[in-house]
Amino acid sequence: MQVGTTGGEGAVLRALTESVIAGEVEQASSLARQALEIGLEPMRAIDEGLIPGIVEVGRRFEAHEFFLPELIMAAEAMKKGMAVLEEAIIARGGRREALATVVIGTVKGDIHDIGKSIVAAMLTAHGFQVVDLGVDVPAERFLSEVEKRNARVLGMSALLPTTMPYMQHVIEELGKRGLREKVKVVVGGAPVTPAYAQRIGADGYGDDAISGVRVVRELLGLA
């Protein structure tokens, strides 16, 4: 979609928002370029164009108007638009501060990828720097990445009742390495419950992608 320049900044910002809501990946990046062409500040295009879109998508998801495919497509569109705008910020010698760095992965012995990836996409879309370690991640890998990236949040996922206890193991290892106080631990996955999260000493539990983002924001005092 090409918005006529006569439409002005407001029209481009609204179109950016719409492209995220509609999950139109190509449109989001071409509109981001158009925003730069007409002289919009890239930071403003993110804050007033892309972010209101992803916030609206989250609302619709929670209202059962949108479902997972829309959520993921929107996160993809957001990511594409963001890539164009962040590049412009860096080219101008600036940098966009991520809200925080989140290290995320599915624990060792468990290869379930989808739920964790959706959470990662939504965190990225909401302005976090996400380091996705993938699946079957051993404790050592979680620890070294948290340390190296100076992450403020560690997200762990498990879909199997048999791999769930590994999350507790990672939390204990964090303690031994003296990292436990530096990082908030959030856990999730189908068999995980809030009570279980509490029992193994996690700081938070996310039931789905949207509540995962909310929990992370709350734990960091951003809510």
Place this chain on the structure above:
Amino acid sequence: MPRRGLRGGLLKFIREDDLEQIRFAVLEVLSEVGVLMEYRPALELLADHGAQVDWDQSIVRIPDWLLAKALLSAPSRFTLYGKTPEWDVKVDLDRVYTIGGSCALSVLDLDGAHRPAMRKDLVDLTRLLEAMPNLDIMHQIVVPSDVPELGYELINFATCYSISKRNYYSQAQSADSVRDQVRMAAVFQGSEEAVRRRPTFTEVVCMVSPLKHEKQNSEVLMESARWGIPLYIEVDALCGATTPAPIAGTLVESGANVLAGVVLAQLVNPGVPCIYSIASGIMDMSNGAYSGAAPETTLIHAATAQVAHRFGLPYQGGTGIDAKLPDAQAGYERALQVLTNILAGTNFVHLSYGMMEQMLLASYEQVVIDEEIIGAAYRIARGFEVNDYTLSVDLLARIGPLGGHFLRERETRESYRKDRWLPTITDRNTWDTWQAAGGKDMRQAANERARAILAREEPWAVSPEQAEEIERIAQEGVVKAQARRQQLQ
């Protein structure tokens, strides 16, 4: 755009050669055993057209050729008209629709009280039914206790017809009542001629088993046919008591009984739509009760679809359930009954909302739950498409076996909304999430939904002035009916 139901008929219980045997048996009973008709003008008309009448016993025997003629003029395809074109229902032998109702004497209200039905309940339950997307035909779901018994159907007509945009499934206790109903519909449609051309209501005539048409049945049937009002010609068999215990024998009795009515209607007005109808059940031999939800009852209803269609007639089956509360029994009874009927191609799944306790009790909550069950059953009956797009080979090749997923693909987003039924009050969360949302069971969820719907004041289908005029005609009809009763005494 009119309503076009999905196509049923995947499920068959009768083999082709067995179906022919059932047809022959029906013809034999109709032509050799005969049907008792109390109404003299009905017998005279049938005799004039070649039926054999035993005047002493009032039994009419209908030869095969006379039935064949009637089946030639009875349409397999027609429209039942709503008050607006989007509520027109296109009937044929394949498509499936639902009907609400019927005639419960008590209600289970939203406070959990079991009490006699009042006119206020008829209003509220009709408003609730009107909000159910999968309902096609409106019917009186209760007979209020604060309405006179004689002429109650006129008051119910005035209420339901005024509220609902859907075609109204009515009934009548006399020919006068049919005429009063035409007058009421004419208030909305503009003239009696308009009602004759596009009737916005139908009449059901309930025959008695075994093989008996009471005077009132034939009188109402003939008057409706004269006006071109489509007829549900119904048998309410009690399998094992008023019809033979073997299911096949019950199908034969119902066939002969219904078809005698079809022949009479076609003689009065060739071409008047006749719907082969049953609301039968088995008798529970432990207590003599009618069971609408026994598996054998569902079998009778599903199998009758094949028999009705063999005679080229659209078919109404389906009945209430036996549970007293919207509980696990209610859920399983309704689900098996509705799904089986839809798959069998029952063109009108009758009594499909809120009817419990052998059709004595109407539940507000069950109305909402039944909408959910019907939605899920329709989804199963709709099946799925197989073509290059849905086979998805190209998509599978694109994602490959390297650990990707399909959630972010355009095809997924395009397909799933079309493909998936979205539940309304069904919960698919885990225990904790469900608890966090209040931990409501389905009955509580249905209760809240019913209350929310009733809190909305949707406008009625007719204007307040029209509703007032329709009510006046109904009240006048009740007075006439009382006077006629006194005259007879």
